[in-house]
Each structure stands twice: as structure tokens, then as C-alpha cells.
Amino acid sequence: MERYKTICLDLDGTVYKGSQAIPESVAFIRTLQQSGIEPYFITNNSSRTALEQQKKLEMLGVETTEQQIMTSAIASAKYCAQEFxxxxxxxxxxxxxxxxxxxxxxxxxxxxxxxxxxxxxxxxxxxxxxxxxxxxxxxxxxxxxxxxxxxxxxxxxxxxxxxxxxxxxxxxxxxxxxLGKPQSYMLEFIQQQSGASKDEMIMIGDNYETDILSGIGFGIDTIHLQGGVTALAEVLSKAEVPTFMFKTLAEWNN
Ligand SMILES: [Mg+2]
The missing domain is CATH 3.40.50.1000 (HAD superfamily/HAD-like)
Known part of the structure; x- marks a missing residue:
């Protein structure tokens, strides 16, 4: 797993569920940060600002900066600025x-x-x-x-x-x-920001139809996390399965 330098995490169902942190995910993020990797956080929710999202993560025990947060609103604004x-x-x-x-x-x-x-x-x-x-x-x-x-x-x-x-x-x-998932614009803007190559990137999420398909569509590796929107049996029935399927992020092993 060491080749992944730009690690993108969905939020709801992946880092937390509603107002409850997922402890294995919070521990995983800390371990990454201790090894010098700042993960990116991706959400389709356009209502919160990056600052509000950062505060929510902080409340749940995840320290990050506004720059690491990519929402469908930020992607929409960047798309407008670049295309129009x-x-x-x-x-x-x-x-x-x-x-x-x-x-x-x-x-x-x-x-x-x-x-x-x-x-x-x-x-x-x-x-x-x-x-x-x-x-x-x-x-x-x-x-x-x-x-x-x-x-x-x-x-x-x-x-x-x-x-x-x-x-x-x-x-x-x-x-x-x-602009949001399952389209890959948010991953594309993260790539522009991080300068990573596609084989250094991975997308982690609980929803096959949005998270996993955005990663597959962008051509990067993916991890499906169980316990959220898409059940493992359904994921396994898909023509294109994720690169990895984990119960929790405690299974990530360097
Ligand atoms: Mg989710």
C-alpha cells in the first residue's frame, strides 16, 4: 500500500456516520498523517463550506486543513473558472x-x-x-x-x-x-492540486455507485468500505469490482 501518496476518503459512511466518528477510520487518518501523508476528503454535500467541513472533522477527532477538503461545490466553482x-x-x-x-x-x-x-x-x-x-x-x-x-x-x-x-x-x-460523484471531477481537481500520478492515488468509500465508480472512472485504485450504503454482496455482483474490499480501514497494511 506504500505506493499510495494521494489518499482520497469519502466522508459520510467512511470517516463518520452522521455525527459519530468511525474509530478505525480516525485511527487510520492519524497513522497516515504521522507518516507524512495528508489525506483528501471528498463529499457530494455542497451545503457546507470547506471551513465548516473542517470544523466538523475536528469535532470528530480528525485534524485537517481547508485545502484538503474537496466538495462538489468547490469542484463546480473550479469547473466554472476553468471552462467558462x-x-x-x-x-x-x-x-x-x-x-x-x-x-x-x-x-x-x-x-x-x-x-x-x-x-x-x-x-x-x-x-x-x-x-x-x-x-x-x-x-x-x-x-x-x-x-x-x-x-x-x-x-x-x-x-x-x-x-x-x-x-x-x-x-x-x-x-x-x-460535477459530483460518480463523475470524477473532484478527483481530477485533487490530482491537479497534489501533482500525484494516477497510480499513486486511491479512492476510499462506502458507496459503490458514487465513490467506487468515480475512482474506476478516473482510472485509479479503489477501496470499498463495508458497513455503509453498499453491502459487500452487491459490490461482488458488479462487473467491475473495487481493487480492495475492507471491513474497516484497520485492514490497511503498509
Ligand atoms: Mg459515503
Whole structure:
């Protein structure tokens, strides 16, 4: 395992479950850091800023910096800056997306943007959706942070960003470019930042359909971690299985 220098960990279901740390993962991260490797943390959740995410990790016993955190909001902002330099953005989303866009020096507008980006917005309204649809019909590029249709909260599975994307897609007939997992944009931006080669990178996560497929799609090794979204039996039934399948990260052996 020594060849892996850029180690990318999913967050929920991999480092913690809701507000509970996964002890083997926290211990694994400490061991990595003692050997001089700062892991990267990847999440499809666009609502938190990198700073808020860093604070959450700190509360659960994981020390890291904002630079090691890659969210679907940060990837969306970087994508806009690289692909559509100088264009204006109209967003639906929360502080995580807003701050990521401002960090890239992107100009935000209320309506008539060159680009419409959709991220989860717990205060979404008919007006926000209507304004987004009108801009897309007027030719704005349509981007979305992530396509998760349902996400867990304390009560069960509730609508994720993907459910609202479906609404805009149905109304406009336009399909967005989605930046989060299972797409590989977040891994690509981490590679740009770390300068690692693909064989030095590995993606670790509990969800086959997002974490593992983003790693496979990017052409890097993957570890499926049990006890989360995808059961081992289901992983084993896939045409393309992860490089490693672990019960916990205590099984990582250098
Ligand atoms: Mg997960």
C-alpha cells in the first residue's frame, strides 16, 4: 500500500456516520498523517463550506486543513473558472456553493446568468426554480453540484439535489453537467492540486455507485468500505469490482 501518496476518503459512511466518528477510520487518518501523508476528503454535500467541513472533522477527532477538503461545490466553482472564465453565475444553493464561487472570483447574479448552477438549497422556492428555468431556456449553461436523488437525515431518506434537478430538467428539457460523484471531477481537481500520478492515488468509500465508480472512472485504485450504503454482496455482483474490499480501514497494511 506504500505506493499510495494521494489518499482520497469519502466522508459520510467512511470517516463518520452522521455525527459519530468511525474509530478505525480516525485511527487510520492519524497513522497516515504521522507518516507524512495528508489525506483528501471528498463529499457530494455542497451545503457546507470547506471551513465548516473542517470544523466538523475536528469535532470528530480528525485534524485537517481547508485545502484538503474537496466538495462538489468547490469542484463546480473550479469547473466554472476553468471552462467558462469571466462568465456570470446564477446559483441555487447554500453558503458552501456561494463561498466556493466567490473564492474563484466568479461574479454572482440573481437572474440572467451565463451559467446556472444548482446545489442543495433547504430554502428552495418556486421563484428560485422558475428563475433558473427561464435562464436555461435563454441559453445559460446548466451545471449541478451533485445528482443524489435521496439523502439520509435523522428521519430517513429525504429529497437530495438530484430530485430538484429532475424538476428543472423536466421543465426545460436540458440535462445538466453534474460535477459530483460518480463523475470524477473532484478527483481530477485533487490530482491537479497534489501533482500525484494516477497510480499513486486511491479512492476510499462506502458507496459503490458514487465513490467506487468515480475512482474506476478516473482510472485509479479503489477501496470499498463495508458497513455503509453498499453491502459487500452487491459490490461482488458488479462487473467491475473495487481493487480492495475492507471491513474497516484497520485492514490497511503498509
Ligand atoms: Mg459515503
Amino acid at each position: 472564465a469571466g462568465e456570470t453565475v446564477q446559483m441555487i444553493g447554500e453558503s458552501g456553493l456561494r463561498e466556493a464561487l466567490l473564492d474563484e472570483g466568479i461574479t454572482l447574479v440573481e437572474d440572467g446568468g451565463d451559467i446556472v448552477i444548482m446545489g442543495i438549497d433547504h430554502e428552495i422556492t418556486y421563484d428560485k426554480l422558475a428563475t433558473a428555468c427561464l435562464s436555461i431556456r435563454n441559453g445559460a449553461h446548466f451545471l449541478a453540484t451533485n445528482g443524489d436523488l435521496a439523502v439520509p437525515n435523522e428521519l430517513g431518506l429525504v429529497p437530495g439535489n438530484g430530485a430538484f434537478i429532475e424538476l428543472v430538467k423536466a421543465s426545460t428539457g436540458v440535462t445538466p453537467t453534474i
